[in-house]
Amino acid sequence: MTTRLTIGEKVKQLRKAKGLTQTDLAGEQMTKSMLSQIENGRALPSMSSLQFLAGRLGVDAGYFMQGEHEAELAPLVRKIEQQYKAKQYKEIVTAVQPLMKDNLPMTVDAARLMEFYVGSCYYTAAAGGKEGIERAAEIYERFGLYVERAKVQYLAYALMFAESKYQDSLELIRRVRTEYVSNKVGNDFLFEIDLHYAECVTLSALGDYSGCREVALAALQLSRGEGVYYLTDHLYRILSQVAMLHHDLEQAADYLNKAAQFAEFTEAADSLELVHLSRIRLALALQKYEDVLALVKQYPQDSSFMPIVYLMNGIALYHLMRHEEALESLNKVTMLDQLYHPLDRVSLLTTYSYKAKIYMQQGMREEALQQSRFAYHEAKDFPPSEYLDLIQQTYHELHG
Structure with missing residues (x-):
């Protein structure tokens, strides 16, 4: 031992x-x-x-x-780590799930294996993530690695978020921060920024956009002060979206330009794709519908975000009075099971409201009422946003 x-x-x-x-x-x-x-x-x-x-x-x-079982586990952990970096989440779940039935050794490598497994469960919506967190936390506590225990408990925030338990998620993040601060030796600035990022995302899910903005700015200040610039492009994108929700489109454009600068500097494909998606969203908010169509054509068609792209393309076509083309694009929109943020999910529900508007103009009253009714009932528990406003307004306009 x-x-x-x-x-x-x-x-x-x-x-x-x-x-x-x-x-x-x-x-x-x-x-x-x-x-x-x-x-x-x-x-x-x-x-x-x-x-x-x-x-x-x-x-x-x-x-x-290293204990007597550590050497046996180390090669597997190295393999799983490489798979995690390559985003081979399904393969990791398949490989680790059978091991969950065994008594894994109480070693740090076993805890690291659990961390990769938990992340993979989140990305694949597989069960087992909570058990992985409990096992890893128990190991770190046994060795007195309390900061590492705080970090692995932080992973539970994502699992709670995926289950729409936003208030529980926020409380967990703040609890983990308290434990981290009371036990830390030195500063792990990347983890501190992770906590800020998780908090601002969760606050936005709860509809506290001012709180979200405040936390995102604090994270950027910490990042600048330490010269690490970790998650900077993501934080600026969040700020841009919050500004759009407040209809401050000039500020939104400024934040988005900063996000683009950092994404281009890192050359991270995922970040560049998300910036492109935000540019389409901003062009739509600015009512530059031809620009929306042009940006959509440049977007990678194999992206997992294509349902959102199809929606924004359809909205632009709707406002350009190209209703048949708009319907064609809107009919390609599907609800994504792994799209966890309520703002993203409620935005996709506006698909049905726009289809309802088009159907009503085409004299298809029953279809219009059905589409608007579905969107209205599905969206009723989402936080305030322009998307929810559109859904509710469309419903009341059509149903009288």
């Missing part, structure tokens, strides 16, 4: 084997006093400290936690 003492012993033995003093090993990132406490079993290093020590000593961080 790995204990406080064995971790420290391994650090000390490897340091001496390499002929290093405590001052040599501590360098500028760690104090000699902290290193001494670790080696003598009086303190446990955080995962970031372990990774720092591992790098200085030329070993993998898992070496310090």
Whole structure:
């Protein structure tokens, strides 16, 4: 079993084997006093400290936690990690699910395996994510890695969000932040930005757009202050959408331009695609319908966001009085099972309202009433937005 003492012993033995003093090993990132406490079993290093020590000593961080079963699990974890980076989420779920029936070793590698599994469950809507979080949290707590436990508990926010438990999700994020702050050794700025990002997304899901904006700006301030620029393009896109919801289209354009700059700098394909999607949304808000059609033609047709693109294309055609073409585009819209944010989901429901408008103009009253009624009842529990307003207004206009 790995204990406080064995971790420290391994650090000390490897340091001496390499002929290093405590001052040599501590360098500028760690104090000699902290290193001494670790080696003598009086303190446990955080995962970031372990990774720092591992790098200085030329070993993998898992070496310090290695138990008798660790070596057997390590190759699988490396394989799963590569699959996760390649977004092969279904393959990960298929590979790990059978292992959930076994008694996995209480090792850090097992906890890391659970983290990849939880993320894959989220992206594939597979069951099992909650159990994975519980197992990983138990392992980290056993080793006294409380910051890592906070991080893995944070993963539950996404699972709650996917189940539309937005208030529970928000409470979890804030609880995790409290635990992280009270237990952290040093600063993990990327995780702190992750927490800010999760909070602002959840606030927007609850309809608290002002709170969302405040948290997003705080995350950007932290990012600038530390010079990390992590999630910067995503945060600016959120700010752009919030500005659009407040009908401040000039501010929305400014934020979107900043998002585009950071997306282009990182050359991340996903970020560039999301910026393109936001440009279509902004052009629609600006009532530049021909620009919408042009931007749609440039959008990658194999994208998972095509239902949203078809919707915006259909809305532009509707306003250009090209109703048959609009219907053709709107009929391609499908509700995405893995589209979890209520603003995205309610926006897709406006498809039925626009079809209702067209059907009514074409004299197809029953079809129009059916479409508007469906949208109205499906959207009634969503937070306030221009999309919900459109659905409700269309319903009352057609039903009197």
